[in-house]
Amino acid sequence: MIKKVRSHISQNEPLLFERSSPGKRAYQLPELDVPAVDPAVELGAGNVRAEIDGFPEISEVEAIRHFTRLSTWNYAIDYGMYPLGSCTMKYNPRVNELVAKIEGMAWAHPYQPESLSQGSMEVMARLESALAEITGLHAVSLQPAAGAHGEMAGILLIRALLEKRGNPRKKVLIPDSAHGTNPASAAIAGYAVENIPSNEAGLLDLAALERIVDGDVAALMVTNPNTLGVFEQNIVEAARILHSKGAMLYMDGANMNALVGIARPGDFGVDVLHLNLHKTFSTPHGGGGPGAGPVAVTKELEPFLPIPRLKRSGKKWAWDYNRKQSIGRVRAFYGNFGVLVRALAYILAHGGPGLRNATVDAVLNANYIRKSLEPYYDLPYASPNMHEVVFSDARQEKSGVRTGDIAKRLIDYGFHPYTVSFPLIVHGALMIEPTETEGKMELDSFIDAMTSIAKEVEDDPQLVKNAPYSVRTSRVDEVAAARKPVLRWKPGN
Amino acid sequence: MRYLPKSDSERRQMLDACGTGSADDLFAHLPPEVRLNRPLDLPPGISEYEIIEYFTARAAENANGYPSFLGAGVYHHFRPVIVDTVVSRGEFLTSYTPYQAEISQGILTSIFEFQTMMCQLTGMDVANASMYDGSTALPEAAMMAARVTGKGKVVVARSVHPEYREVLQTYAKRQGMPVEEFGYVPDAGVIDLEDLERKIDGLTAAVVVQSPNFFGVIDQVKAAGEIAHRHGALLILVFTEAVSLGLLEPSPEVDIVAGEVQSFAISPSYGGPFAGVIATREKYIRQMPGRLVGQTVDSRGNRAFCLTLATREQHIRRERATSNICTNQALVALMATVFLSVYGKQGLRELAEQNLAKAHYLAGRLKPRFSGKFFNEFAVRTEGKKPDAVNRELLKKKIVGGLPLGRFYPELADSLLLCATEMSRRADMDAVAEALA
Numbered sequence: 068m069i070k071k072v073r074s075h076i077s078q079n080e081p082l083l084f085e086r087s088s089p090g091k092r093a094y095q096l097p098e099l100d101v102p103a104v105d106p107a108v109e110l111g112a113g114n115v116r117a118e119i120d121g122f123p124e125i126s127e128v129e130a131i132r133h134f135t136r137l138s139t140w141n142y143a144i145d146y147g148m149y150p151l152g153s154c155t156m157k158y159n160p161r162v163n164e165l166v167a168k169i170e171g172m173a174w175a176h177p178y179q180p181e182s183l184s185q186g187s188m189e190v191m192a193r194l195e196s197a198l199a200e201i202t203g204l205h206a207v208s209l210q211p212a213a214g215a216h217g218e219m220a221g222i223l224l225i226r227a228l229l230e231k232r233g234n235p236r237k238k239v240l241i242p243d244s245a246h247g248t249n250p251a252s253a254a255i256a257g258y259a260v261e262n263i264p265s266n267e268a269g270l271l272d273l274a275a276l277e278r279i280v281d282g283d284v285a286a287l288m289v290t291n292p293n294t295l296g297v298f299e300q301n302i303v304e305a306a307r308i309l310h311s312k313g314a315m316l317y318m319d320g321a322n323m324n325a326l327v328g329i330a331r332p333g334d335f336g337v338d339v340l341h342l343n344l345h346k347t348f349s350t351p352h353g354g355g356g357p358g359a360g361p362v363a364v365t366k367e368l369e370p371f372l373p374i375p376r377l378k379r380s381g382k383k384w385a386w387d388y389n390r391k392q393s394i395g396r397v398r399a400f401y402g403n404f405g406v407l408v409r410a411l412a413y414i415l416a417h418g419g420p421g422l423r424n425a426t427v428d429a430v431l432n433a434n435y436i437r438k439s440l441e442p443y444y445d446l447p448y449a450s451p452n453m454h455e456v457v458f459s460d461a462r463q464e465k466s467g468v469r470t471g472d473i474a475k476r477l478i479d480y481g482f483h484p485y486t487v488s489f490p491l492i493v494h495g496a497l498m499i500e501p502t503e504t505e506g507k508m509e510l511d512s513f514i515d516a517m518t519s520i521a522k523e524v525e526d527d528p529q530l531v532k533n534a535p536y537s538v539r540t541s542r543v544d545e546v547a548a549a550r551k552p553v554l555r556w557k558p559g560n
Numbered sequence: 561m562r563y564l565p566k567s568d569s570e571r572r573q574m575l576d577a578c579g580t581g582s583a584d585d586l587f588a589h590l591p592p593e594v595r596l597n598r599p600l601d602l603p604p605g606i607s608e609y610e611i612i613e614y615f616t617a618r619a620a621e622n623a624n625g626y627p628s629f630l631g632a633g634v635y636h637h638f639r640p641v642i643v644d645t646v647v648s649r650g651e652f653l654t655s656y657t658p659y660q661a662e663i664s665q666g667i668l669t670s671i672f673e674f675q676t677m678m679c680q681l682t683g684m685d686v687a688n689a690s691m692y693d694g695s696t697a698l699p700e701a702a703m704m705a706a707r708v709t710g711k712g713k714v715v716v717a718r719s720v721h722p723e724y725r726e727v728l729q730t731y732a733k734r735q736g737m738p739v740e741e742f743g744y745v746p747d748a749g750v751i752d753l754e755d756l757e758r759k760i761d762g763l764t765a766a767v768v769v770q771s772p773n774f775f776g777v778i779d780q781v782k783a784a785g786e787i788a789h790r791h792g793a794l795l796i797l798v799f800t801e802a803v804s805l806g807l808l809e810p811s812p813e814v815d816i817v818a819g820e821v822q823s824f825a826i827s828p829s830y831g832g833p834f835a836g837v838i839a840t841r842e843k844y845i846r847q848m849p850g851r852l853v854g855q856t857v858d859s860r861g862n863r864a865f866c867l868t869l870a871t872r873e874q875h876i877r878r879e880r881a882t883s884n885i886c887t888n889q890a891l892v893a894l895m896a897t898v899f900l901s902v903y904g905k906q907g908l909r910e911l912a913e914q915n916l917a918k919a920h921y922l923a924g925r926l927k928p929r930f931s932g933k934f935f936n937e938f939a940v941r942t943e944g945k946k947p948d949a950v951n952r953e954l955l956k957k958k959i960v961g962g963l964p965l966g967r968f969y970p971e972l973a974d975s976l977l978l979c980a981t982e983m984s985r986r987a988d989m990d991a992v993a994e995a996l997a
């Protein structure tokens with residue numbers, strides 16, 4: 068039975084362009100305090116455009132209603148649990164939003180004098196040092212704009228060090244359970260990718276690793292805990308194998324929410340790690356970004372970090388551009404500063420002990436879900452899990468219902484679906500990550516929904532296969548969208 | 561802890577349900593050698609009040625309330641109030657990437673509107689859902705041009721933002737893409753077409769120009785395009801000052817646009833987060849990086865939107881993807897979309913005209929270094945004084961001056977790059993003119 072939600076009226080709304088009518092306006096510019104100029108003269112007549120065809124003209128109240136109505140068509144953490152595995156959809160504290168908007172923070176220009184940027188630089192320095200402590204690594208660059216960007220930067224760092232040692236090597240090893248960004252980032256950094264199979268426990272296969280690692284291998288990219296939510300038991304030994312053959316250990320920090328305050332990658336042999344501040348450190352996903360993907364490295368890799376680097380010059384912070392071994396820039400300016408402010412606010416709010424407590428609750432929540440749903444869903448790997456748990460649809464598949472169908476049915480129950488069909492090593496995966504910011508009542512409600520759907524699959528599989536029913540948009544035809552792409556509005560379409 | 565919504569008795573119940581004695585037992589399976597056997601060396605957590613106090617104090621160490629004449633890729637424009645009203649809504653702020661289209665129509669619709677407006681502004685057929693920023697959009701556009709042409713060399717104008725060129729170098733080096741730079745005409749500040757002719761060859765995949773360029777000058781996009789096409793290369797156009805699109809005619813010679821939309825209501829925020837965009841011709845859609853939203857229908861026949869053409873992307877194609885980019889900048893793109901809906905067709909033009917008028921007022925009191933036509937930014941020689949000295953003088957009047965160009969162009973060590981927008985007051989511009997007198 069569906070208990071968490073019932074439907075209510077939802078407003079229809081056309082596109083901005085369809086609301087437009089000539090002469091409507093939502094703006095008023097101040098009177099010019101200087102003489103107006105003729106664009107045709109100052110820019111050259113040939114450079115001045117005619118009216119922008121189809122560009123909208125709407126009023127302020129219509130703009131507010133337009134975007135408010137659109138917003139109600141979205142699910143959000145503020146509505147409830149968002150159990151997307153590997154995405155760490157936790158509560159986004161609102162004080163973080165407030166402090167990022169303080170004028171001196173939000174309106175700081177990246178080229179304003181360093182003497183008038185000390186506050187921003189101090190925030191970045193403090194965040195760097197907190198992240199170094201949390202990861203057990205020596206130095207942190209806050210420049211990468213997102214997780215995949217951090218991966219690329221991290222692999223470039225490894226390449227730079229290996230080049231300095233005389234041979235950049237040719238390939239990067241990636242377990243078959245890895246996120247798709249890992250191989251794509253390694254390729255951008257100029258490496259061939261070799262996928263390595265997991266063992267029967269879904270973990271790194273040490274024997275295979277020992278066999279594969281040779282003078283051509285630059286690094287192993289590993290996610291730990293891996294995408295099954297399982298800690299790589301042999302990580303220390305894996306690091307030893309790699310290091311003994313001159314290769315490096317890269318860790319994808321997507322799952323750091325399982326480790327903060329419990330174990331530090333730098334302590335178990337990791338050379339480079341990227342973090343997703345929009346996952347572990349609670350900065351909002353905003354419908355797909357912005358994020359931030361800092362990289363943390365060992366002392367040996369520090370000289371290669373992107374320029375500029377913060378340095379202390381007397382009592383002041385300064386930007387150091389003069390770093391000959393640096394890989395260069397991975398983006399303009401210094402990073403997604405507004406995101407960094409929010410992440411530091413999160414770390415300050417929790418403090419050292421609080422961060423560890425958050426990790427404990429995240430792992431407790433995932434284990435509670437595992438225990439509660441194990442009677443109803445197949446658990447392909449029995450290893451103890453940390454912050455997330457991965458089931459398969461093996462039992463439901465017998466009734467013709469797949470993980471994607473169960474996910475869509477979950478929408479009717481008032482939840483965002485879990486991560487569907489990932490990791491690829493599980494047939495029909497249901498990847499569930501509750502995070503620590505779910506209370507027992509919300510978890511019980513989710514468990515109740517999943518249990519109820521499991522029963523529906525037995526009684527009436529078709530009911531689940533045609534879901535969702537209660538939302539304003541029923542199942543979307545993604546195949547048609549790709550077959551004949553319509554990627555912009557035009558009059559009449 | 562206020563963000564952890566459980567009582568101790570609830571934790572106890574949950575541990576019991578798991579058959580676990582204590583919370584620590586949940587970690588018992590970790591190898592002992594990986595465990596951190598001490599507390600993190602970070603101070604204890606603090607209250608909301610103290611957090612606000614801390615950041616307010618840091619903000620006070622930055623420039624506050626200074627009129628500024630800095631542009632150089634980051635512009636100070638007014639931010640209509642409803643931009644914050646909209647993006648503060650939890651339904652936008654706290655939602656994930658819209659993979660589940662049925663419950664993500666809000667953000668999907670807004671991205672479709674963003675893509676449409678980017679096409680309208682750039683004159684392109686298709687625009688993506690946004691990139692990290694303009695500086696990373698550029699190498700992505702260059703790699704795209706390499707895929708389209710099957711060639712690898714990139715020829716980039718020195719009048720393209722210097723930090724964008726540095727980012728291009730970082731990416732290109734690892735892609736085996738040689739990057740060669742060509743110069744600008746010293747008097748006019750526009751690209752040197754003869755130098756471009758010298759540097760371009762049959763192996764060139766792309767020519768990159770920026771307009772308005774880093775010096776604020778409207779550049780010779782059409783001429784660059786003709787040269788590029790004659791050599792079988794694509795023309796990539798960079799823009800950093802998006803408000804200029806309200807007045808400037810898009811050039812039909814452009815094959816790929818790699819731009820930055822920070823000017824559309826994105827606060828400077830010490831350099832980010834911003835949002836880039838890649839726009840191009842229909843025929844190159846399948847070589848585009850980044851996410852795309854497309855229109856379709858739901859099972860009841862209603863119009864609906866979803867992420868599409870994902871077979872280009874890393875989660876499907878892994879190492880053979882068009883890019884490693886995973887996130888876009890949806891919330892930032894939403895800010896731009898709200899901004900553009902507020903200004904609309906007339907407002908964006910008026911806004912651009914005000915920028916033009918302000919910059920030309922300031923320039924009228926000075927002598928721009930370059931003769932090329934400019935939008936809201938221009939270079940000026942600091943006759944007899946060092947640019948830094950002029951800026952120091954202005955700082956005493958609580959004004960942030962321009963960017964000393966010598967930082968990026970040794971040959972322009974005697975020049976400042978000044979930007980005036982609709983936010984620049986006449987009195988402050990007069991003060992700048994006096995300092996430069």
